[in-house]
Amino acid sequence: MTSAALEQEIPAAGGGRAPWTTRLWHSGVLFVVPFLLVFAIFLVWPIISGFVMGFTDASLNGRPASFVGFGNYVEAFGDPEVWRTLWHTVLFTLITTLPMVVIPLGAALLTNLGFPGQWLYRMSFFAPFLLPVTVVTIFWGWMYHADFGLLNAAMEAIGLDRVPWLQDERYAMLSVAVTTVWWTLGFNYLLYLAALQDIPQHLYEAAAIDGAGAWRSMWSITLPMLGRITGLIAVLQLIASLKVFDQIYLLTRGGPNGSTRPVLLYVYDVGFSGFRLGYAAAISYLVFAVIVILSLGQLKLFSRGSD
Amino acid sequence: MTAETLPQVSSNSRARSSSQTWAGSSPRRLTPWRVLGLISLVLLAAAWLVPFLWNILTSFKSEQDAVRVPVQIMPEGGFTLEAYRRVLGQGNLVVWFTNSVVVAVAVTVLSVLICALAAYGFSRMAFRGRKLLLAITLASIMVPGQLLIVPLFRQMASFDLVDTYWGVILPQLVHPVIVYILKKFFDGIPRELEESARMDGAGPLRIFWSIILPLSRPVLAAVSIFLFIGAWNNFLWPFIVTNNPDLMTLPVGLANVRSGYGLQYAQNSAAAVLAALPLLVVFVFFQRQIVRGVATTGLGGQ
The missing domain is CATH 1.10.3720.10 (MetI-like)
Structure with missing residues (x-):
């Protein structure tokens, strides 16, 4: 309503004959044009052209593409590597989501106890989040090193055998997951800390008057009050995990024997190493559909839970 | 939403005052549970620093000392800035x-x-x-x-x-x-x-x-x-x-x-x-x- 009133005032700017630039500014279109330009060129257009590309045999080697109908999609559905790598992505998501909720929650609750050294706790949990992924993987590649790594030195010290963490199919995905939790936990930790401090103090005071002890307050006030943020964290976590690429590419290149290769790395390999852009685009859209379905499902699950 | 409603995370005093909440007792009193909480917190925070420390330590070793088996925490040949000199x-x-x-x-x-x-x-x-x-x-x-x-x-x-x-x-x-x-x-x-x-x-x-x-x-x-x-x-x-x-x-x-x-x-x-x-x-x-x-x-x- 205010904006309607605003429009009526526009002619006042130049006695009814404002220059067209002034009129454009007053209409507000110019405010959104810069954003809409980059939005259209670098988001909307790739979405469209990728969709079209999925129906062609476009190649990185530059030969002209021709239309292949649903060929790429038919091939993708029958391609075991698509399903295998998609499963790796889902597996990675399943392994990381629970620790990415429970550990930051625990760390935030402990930090919130108010012991001295707050600055240090925040620093050690959050600092890894500020590291570029390459630094993270160099750090952990060296921790995991089969011969000279700290982890195997520790295993030997307690009498266990050395483990080739990143070269053994049984441990590679787990190792990648541990690195990821170490790297990104700080973000969820901060969200939990913020949420903890938003819980109104009077709830605790009222509970104390009613004779509730510390544990009772925690189960009946603190944890229920964190329900909404936990739902949000789980959704953010799911979306982030399904896009996993960087740390796996840098730690294992998807190996050993492709046992950690996530679907996004398969897209990359097909498109940029195999030169088959059309097929890579088709796989992307399949994955996109899966992500949308999963996140909508989760959103629904959590919005029902919190009401 | 205004500036005041932005989550305030980092002030020590607020963290301390809220410690009276689910921990129950006054922040100064050390019940066994609080001691256990402190120990877990310090251990967890320390564990998070290990990959940093291990790499910082390695970066000050010579290449020969970095690949010694069994792994040495303190390098035999002493610490050196050689790796940094090379990288830079x-x-x-x-x-x-x-x-x-x-x-x-x-x-x-x-x-x-x-x-x-x-x-x-x-x-x-x-x-x-x-x-x-x-x-x-x-x-x-x-x-x-x-x-x-x-x-x-x-x-x-x-x-x-x-x-x-x-x-x-x-x-x-x-x-x-x-x-x-x-x-x-x-x-x-x-x-x-x-x-x-x-x-x-x-x-x-x-x-x-x-x-x-x-x-x-x-x-x-x-x-x-x-x-x-x-x-x-x-x-x-x-x-x-x-x-x-x-x-x-x-x-x-x-x-x-x-x-x-x-x-x-x-x-x-x-x-x-x-x-x-x-x-x-x-x-x-x-x-x-x-x-x-x-x-x-x-x-x-x-």
Whole structure:
């Protein structure tokens, strides 16, 4: 309503004959044009052209593409590597989501106890989040090193055998997951800390008057009050995990024997190493559909839970 | 939403006062449970520092000491700066660092500018198609940008922007979620201020620049920090769009050179430690702002 009133005032700017630039500014279109330009060129257009590309045999080697109908999609559905790598992505998501909720929650609750050294706790949990992924993987590649790594030195010290963490199919995905939790936990930790401090103090005071002890307050006030943020964290976590690429590419290149290769790395390999852009685009859209379905499902699950 | 409702995470006094809450007793009293809590907290925090410490330690060893079996915590040959001297001597690290600064600053400044302009337009203006455009913008938050690398790369190739700064920067400027956060903030600013400025003859751009932006400083800072960290650490897109080592950002260059260092583990660690430093130093000085920026933006401005 205010904006309607605003429009009526526009002619006042130049006695009814404002220059067209002034009129454009007053209409507000110019405010959104810069954003809409980059939005259209670098988001909307790739979405469209990728969709079209999925129906062609476009190649990185530059030969002209021709239309292949649903060929790429038919091939993708029958391609075991698509399903295998998609499963790796889902597996990675399943392994990381629970620790990415429970550990930051625990760390935030402990930090919130108010012991001295707050600055240090925040620093050690959050600092890894500020590291570029390459630094993270160099750090952990060296921790995991089969011969000279700290982890195997520790295993030997307690009498266990050395483990080739990143070269053994049984441990590679787990190792990648541990690195990821170490790297990104700080973000969820901060969200939990913020949420903890938003819980109104009077709830605790009222509970104390009613004779509730510390544990009772925690189960009946603190944890229920964190329900909404936990739902949000789980959704953010799911979306982030399904896009996993960087740390796996840098730690294992998807190996050993492709046992950690996530679907996004398969897209990359097909498109940029195999030169088959059309097929890579088709796989992307399949994955996109899966992500949308999963996140909508989760959103629904959590919005029902919190009401 | 106003500045006061931004989550306040980092003040010690608040953390201490809330300790009286679920822990029950006064913060000074040490019950066995509180001692157990303290021990778990310190152990967990210490565990989180181990990968840092192990790599810092390695970076000060000679290459021979780094690969000794059994692993030695303290090197036989003493500590040395050799690895750092070698890494810095190759010069690439400085180039990549500069590139990262250029890219991250450009992405942050340009994104905040265009997103704030758009958010103000969506919040206050009444142009045709506003609702539809806003709905499209918000819906696009769902799109995982990583899945667009293939068409985006082809597009950048056709624009001749592969291996250029603009090729790295431009696709990183699209942040519908930031538009959403800022629009929500602008919606909460009372309109009286703008009305009176308009009476005084100020145009919309002028009102935006000298009334709205100054009022929005806290949320702009929060959003900028979030964008800067994201751009500084972004890997996938810069990795795909740059092949020329002189144009690589720090994360990409470092990934490319790992094979170059070969089995030089001390140098690997030294390079990683150097690359880790800038944001960690920034964090030490701006902890409060960074924590608040990440918490606010991470929650979508709630």
